[in-house]
Amino acid sequence: MRDRIHVTLEDVAKAAGVSLATASRVLNGTARVRPELTERVRRAASELAYTPNPHAQALAGTPRPTVGVVCHDVSDPYFSTVARGVMRVAGDNGLLVTLASTFRDPYREIAYVSMLRAQRAPAILLIGSGFEDPAWERALAAELEPYMRGGGRVAVVSRHRSLRVDSVLPENRAGGAALARALVDLGHRRFAVLAGPRALTTVADRVGGFRDELVKTGVPLSDDDIVEAEFTRDGGYAAMTVLLDRGLSAGCVFAVTDVMAIGALAALRDRGLRVPADVSVAGFDDIPIVRDLTPPLTTFALPLERLGEEAMRLALTERRGPRNRVIRVAGEVVIRASTGRG
Amino acid sequence: MRDRIHVTLEDVAKAAGVSLATASRVLNGTARVRPELTERVRRAASELAYTPNPHAQALAGTPRPTVGVVCHDVSDPYFSTVARGVMRVAGDNGLLVTLASTFRDPYREIAYVSMLRAQRAPAILLIGSGFEDPAWERALAAELEPYMRGGGRVAVVSRHRSLRVDSVLPENRAGGAALARALVDLGHRRFAVLAGPRALTTVADRVGGFRDELVKTGVPLSDDDIVEAEFTRDGGYAAMTVLLDRGLSAGCVFAVTDVMAIGALAALRDRGLRVPADVSVAGFDDIPIVRDLTPPLTTFALPLERLGEEAMRLALTERRGPRNRVIRVAGEVVIRASTGRG
């Protein structure tokens, strides 16, 4: 018996001398069963090391124990830290996580949502910025809406436009503003921004908040001072290089993510510029590694793991009413040694 | 029709005016079907946006499109980089990846394998060092063996003992030795080692290779020079602190992973010691970030993404004969600025 490929509920029922129905009821606690039989079934199940077949359960209508998570790239510390939070909460609730990396291809994201839907995942989490592309947004919504109508839960981290779903929103705009204020307070007056692709909502928010606050303070930031690049370490390096080639006039560079800031620091080092003596650099996110850089990075710190935890919790708890819930997550400016006085 | 929660094969068959069997045959290419019917089924399927229910397929005996991966912690750059490789290959083959983090609890790993098995995942990948604990090893084998007998594929990265499965083995022992040699060549004679938990095979191999090579060269390394700590950044910090409190006599510190080395660098910085002027530090793995540290870290570079890719490929390709395959992956010593002349 032990050596059969798969122990089925029928085996358990037979061993316990009860019917399938009874065995099922005992194992799921669905209905009252005489204590004696309950005990027999329990023992049989554990002796046979019975594990229910989730596919059969899914087919029979029970919610699946695997939630889906779609992010841009697991190997990016931002996503892997958020994913960590997701997985902890998932693990605590006995759930597995199906994690997909889109490698930043928007349509791959939709393809994954479709696969996850087909899998009948009870919940889908979308981590990371959305794209500002109407066609794409419609296609995604077309995939998500029927899914939700069918009882699927959806929660997103860090995107908002046009998606009627529960979401966890880090304070991107306010963060950008707070950082601008803090840098101005340090005495800086000439800024440059290393931005990610404009199509990402996160980028628009962070840069927007940063710029608006500067404008409010009377410090100008022209479009020329904003360089767009890939949302990666190498993107940051490239953008910083462009800036340097142009003849850097800014005394402080704001990279919209810490990952890009790391690239920027490398570019500066390679050109022999000192941070913060020659240029100050600030990032955004507070991924774990930035404490250990030299100099440690000034940044807008977001509780990354918490973003993931909240999203998972959102997807786990019933929502009442049709309104989508929004959890705004605050952050704080952390001044470290990468920024000096302006 | 479009608005039904789920379009089933029956809907497609009905729309095309054929039987379920025929529809299934067309969609799977299982058997010849008259071209005209084929066409009708195809069109019906695409018009209804039909997506097969993987659970029903699984139940009916078709292999699942989701492979399972178990690692210690996604947010550790080592694992997330390896996972990246896995996911790329998986994505290229139209597979989803179910990723689980054990948070370094050995028995959680077994629990996950059990869940993955129950899911009927066609393949399971175990990433990261195993534990040297006979009871645990037996329990894991007891879970894996029936799975493989039932046709499940298993591949592991970085562990070997007592598991008869296909594996990808980075040259941990040789790497430790090569690093020892390189450091001795730089002139170092007094070493200390920041080791992870001894129960991890990876640790044993790396430290073993390192120590054996030193002994061969006539350089002593006593047990007192080896400090054991958590396999994390903070573990590295703690171990380095212990060493410093004891009064560091070594001129070169070898941390068995880059992540621990990062912690060690932080501890040294906090104590006001300069690297490499006062102490040299070397790591192992070459996770992406170490290039960007100050000073950049000397390390034994492993092609991390490739480890994941190879493992995924191993699990994807049929193996002939009962022998388990082993792919040894070489690495190379990369000397950077964190090590000076001894």
Next chain:
DNA sequence: CCCCCTATGGAAAGCGCTTTCTGGCCGTTA
């Protein structure tokens, strides 16, 4: 003492798909 109601276990339907088994309609061959 009988009837009805409740508590509990079993039989069976059904989830959506694959695949074997059957049977009808051809074209062949003797």
Next chain:
DNA sequence: TAACGGCCAGAAAGCGCTTTCCATAGGGGG
């Protein structure tokens, strides 16, 4: 012309589970 073999499409079984619907037994009330 009759018998036979091939090819294809449909019917139906079965994957493992949940859940509804019944049947039965036991207890309480009339």
